[in-house]
Amino acid sequence: MLIEEGSLVLYYFNSDKKWLIRAEKEKKLHTHLGIIDVGASVGLEYGSSVYTNKDKRIFLLPPTTFDLVMKSQRTTQIVYPKDYGYIAARTGLRNGFQVLEIGTGSAALSTFLASIVMPNGHIHTFDINEDFMSIAKKNLEKSGMIPYVTQRKYEPESIGLLRDIDLVIIDLGDPWQYLEIVHPVMKSGASVVCICPTMNQLENLATSFFRGGFVDVDCVEIFIRKIEAREGKTRPSMRMIGHTTYLGFARKVLK
Template sequence: MVWKLIMSKDGRTYTYNTDEIKKDFHTDFGVITKKDMINAKFGRKIKTHKGVEFSVIEPTIKDLLARFKRGPQIVTFKDSAIIAAYTGLKPGMKVVDGGAGSGVLASFLGNLVSPNGKVITYEIREDFSKIAKHNVKIAGLERIVKVKNKDMSKGIDEKNVDLVTVDVKSPWEIVEPAKKALKVGGFLVAYIPTVLQVDDFVREVNKHKELKYLRTIEIIERGWKIEERVLRPMSQMLAHTGFLIFVRKL
């Protein structure tokens, strides 16, 4: 199975895997033959019967998100990108994540620590573990991201971890296990939707002399409309999703 993305000049995109193409493919601009869809080479172009061209692109993790199964609320890329930037995430690093939920943050991190790093993501619910596993497979990261059907608050099996990310209802319960799992200099980052939870989490962090609370931030993304001479900010923003709380092991 190979994932491919085709995109036309007007931005119409279709993400598909070669196994699911059983017949000719109907787009808004005409039909592409099954053979062309399957044999499409990255970097080349294929055409519909009306002559409309589509570029053949190797999908990124962001493109594949459109094909993920829906599960619990995900961490958006505007937030996960900042987690990666502020913690210096790089290939080879060992990450523990939880709860896995839809496996979106775990897949994002797995993509960055590839090809020799690891992400172990904990999920307390079996049904969500299955969704996370399914999505990790779509992302092609089964070798990198391991989903564990376990309660993270009861302990983290891994040691010498570079980064622990937490997106659970009671993040303060993960502080002690994260402290034990992290290497000195490693980061604990919590993604927390409401400010009262942030307060409880930071109070718990501050009880531990081996943990240094660093900062709490919120990322707001505003798109701009750039069309002809109409250049203005969009009225809707990707505003509050969650707070990001950064902590470092001493």
């Protein structure tokens, strides 16, 4: 696949030095590795490479959802990609799902969800902070997911207008306060996932699940450890992403 004017390209030197940029013919990127002639990549094939003026080889890669999320503009803590796979598997997320998200933040998770439910599904995401909503819109536009996401300012009345929701994501400090609001709009058996930074919040959430028409409760924390694989001296990385969040899962049943 050829890189066209305006295509998103991941300019990759190594795992710590990579840049996500739109290819434009007159653009140049100044880095400590030298100047990358971004314009020279237009017309080349993804997987090919260019050289900086310091003779450093930069590979041209098509960005994945992981790249889009990790390189997105953000002013809030995001749910990390290490949690995405378990969320998708645990909830059965797939094309066609109608997803309700409360707490858009920077739209990192919205981007991932949309990439799975597209083209027949949709994300209905709500937030109260207009600055966050503006940044989220820019990130969704950059990722190309904006057609599959509707942003709204949070109001309980707006939630009540939705129907047959397949999955609910709540990323707020007090998610248990919203369970009674989302329960009526969910399909029976549908999943809710809550993002909890602390165990105190997770405890309150689990208690509310058991009292509020939800079963199949699952509270987890996901860790990922990279391995430095080199001939004759492979070992775990000395650094890793530690705690990011706790995840609380449950499924709706009829009260």
